[in-house]
Amino acid sequence: MSILLVTSSPRGAASHSTRVATDLAQKLVAADPSNSLVVRDLVAKPLPHIDPDYATGIYTPAEARTPRQAEVVGVSDAVLDELFAADTVILATGFINFNISSTLKSWVDHVARSGKTFAYGEGGPKGLVKGKKVYIVLASGGIYSQGAAVQMDHAVPYLRSVLGFLGMTDIEVIRVEGVGMGADAVTAALAKATAKVDAIAAATTGQVAIAA
Numbered sequence: 001m002s003i004l005l006v007t008s009s010p011r012g013a014a015s016h017s018t019r020v021a022t023d024l025a026q027k028l029v030a031a032d033p034s035n036s037l038v039v040r041d042l043v044a045k046p047l048p049h050i051d052p053d054y055a056t057g058i059y060t061p062a063e064a065r066t067p068r069q070a071e072v073v074g075v076s077d078a079v080l081d082e083l084f085a086a087d088t089v090i091l092a093t094g095f096i097n098f099n100i101s102s103t104l105k106s107w108v109d110h111v112a113r114s115g116k117t118f119a120y121g122e123g124g125p126k127g128l129v130k131g132k133k134v135y136i137v138l139a140s141g142g143i144y145s146q147g148a149a150v151q152m153d154h155a156v157p158y159l160r161s162v163l164g165f166l167g168m169t170d171i172e173v174i175r176v177e178g179v180g181m182g183a184d185a186v187t188a189a190l191a192k193a194t195a196k197v198d199a200i201a202a203a204t205t206g207q208v209a210i211a212a
């Protein structure tokens with residue numbers, strides 16, 4: 001299994017999403033020594049915002065691109081290569097102003113490519129990224145999985161929509177939520193998320209054992 005871990009928190013070592021997502025990635029790797037892990041840290045190495053050279057370059061044949069178009073489309077190509085090479089994708093993000101982090105949004109912008117990850121045909125749009133398991137690890141100050149603030153969660157519905165549009169429909173969400181509500185809430189949120197990580201890792205180990 002090839003695992004791609006994408007981290008995007010602006011909070012560095014204090015990030016709960018990075019911590020839980022890394023824990024998941026490491027436990028999945030440990031489940032089978034043949035598993036591999038690629039980490040894309042979108043804060044250490046931010047992807048450029050898409051710009052006019054990108055928006056025109058992706059619709060220009062490779063041999064006709066200007067050097068600048070080739071450069072920015074090349075960034076997207078590299079990100080796409082990583083995505084297509086992965087069986088399992090772990091996306092880690094903090095809940096920032098009611099949505100995903102802007103660095104992860106840039107990743108989405110580079111990944112959503114007409115003719116590469118989606119296409120329009122007679123039957124309408126078709127996602128071209130198939131067979132991936134996706135885990136979303138979302139850390140938030142408030143609670144958005146239930147209660148009055150559910151409608152303010154523009155992160156999980158957005159990611160489910162855009163990833164689903166690209167063909168990635170097997171999505172599991174791990175929330176580390178309510179971390180803005182005091183130390184006890186942080187402890188409880190991390191314990192809940194870690195229990196889910198352990199259950200996922202155990203299920204994966206079980207699958208490996210059955211397959212063997």
Ligand SMILES: Cc1cc2nc3c(=O)[nH]c(=O)nc-3n(C[C@H](O)[C@H](O)[C@H](O)COP(=O)(O)O)c2cc1C
Binds near residue numbers: 015095096098
């Ligand atoms: C700039 C900024 C904006 C934030 N916006 C929200 C928000 O809209 N709603 C919320 O519940 N928490 C918000 N938070 C709190 C984060 O979701 C929380 O700190 C979470 O742990 C961030 O993820 P991380 O730990 O992976 O960095 C915000 C935090 C920062 C730094």
